[in-house]
Amino acid sequence: MDDLNALANLLTKPEPSTEAISRSRGRLQDRMRGRARRRIGWLMPALSLATAAAAAVAVLATGVTAPAGAPASGKEILLMAAASAERTPQGSGTYWHVKRESPNLGEEMESWTTRDGRRWTKGEPSHPPGVVVPDLHSLMLKGAKVGFEDLERLPTDPEALKARIAELRGRDSDMAASEQRGDPTLTLLALISELPAPSEVRSAAFRALAAMPGIESVGAVAGGQELRFPNPDGGPEIKLVVDPETAQVTRTNYLQTNDGGLIWSGREFISVTADWTDQRPH
Known part of the structure; x- marks a missing residue:
């Protein structure tokens, strides 16, 4: 004892x-x-x-x-x-640029979002191939529209961050069942993958995830370290590749996009890059 x-x-x-x-x-x-x-x-x-x-x-x-x-x-x-x-400094630039690649997606999917909410996308299924299109969708977190200022005001303490997530009220139709019942897992994963959250908020999200039960390490793979999470909605486990040196999610099989969408890949990983750039949408 x-x-x-x-x-x-x-x-x-x-x-x-x-x-x-x-x-x-x-x-x-x-x-x-x-x-x-x-x-x-x-x-x-x-x-x-x-x-x-x-x-x-x-x-x-x-x-x-x-x-x-x-x-x-x-x-x-x-x-x-x-x-x-x-x-890690938050970085700077005119556009928050996100790119996703997967054999299941076909063409690369990209988005560019400015701090005032303007947004452009390329490679969406409904778009002409290779064409950048103005997009009216907003950044979303737990089914609620959020701006850069909202993300910057999120708590930098893990427990306070989870409490703030619990308070968020989005549309049920834009949330997973686990989010509707208050489980923070998918929302925390969104904060560390595609959303332009500040460095301190991302750090808090990583710490909050580290405190959750059932996380397994598979080991070193291309892009970092592969982790597996229990799916809070009861589906297949969530696979995530994290580079611990850069604190970047590089690949995943379950991705909540920064505009509230969901991409699931049964066999192949989805490669993700997200950073600031001054390069115009192209």
Whole structure:
């Protein structure tokens, strides 16, 4: 029983500061750079800096040392992404640009949104191929229209963010059943994937997701670390590839788009890029 109490005390320690995480990552990378290089066959998976750093952050965050070489857990990867998001500048540009690619989608789908709400899209099923079209849809979160100012006012504390999500009142027809009953999972995933949420809000969303049960880590894949979440609506599990160094969702099989739509891919991942740009819609 004493051992269990000690472990519980370690797990409830406050998360490390960004400075502590940065120092630990720097020391780890310095040590790895100092080792002699050795040839690794291309079929043999190597431990990436991101994975190793995730393990280092996990030790700092929980106080529990994993066995040497053990892969980072889903919670640990999300906590590292949270730390990366917190220290990453939000970026600037005229347009919030989102691009999605998947064999199931056919043509690439893209959108450009300005801070005053103007929006253009390309590659939507109803559009002429390759043509940029003005789009009247707004940014959406949990079935409610939101602007950049609304996203910037969201709480930067995980619990406060979940409470704010619970208060959002959108149209039932634009929400999943889980969102209607108050489950924050899909809304949090939307905040870290396509919506132009500020860095601190994205960090809070990552931390809130890390506290949820049932998250599994598959390991390193193209684009980052693959995580699997229980589907709050009872469907197939949600697969998410997160790059913990950049705090970006790079691929997923279940995507709530920034205009409130939903894309589901049964077999193939949907590749996602979202960032600011000054390049005009083209």
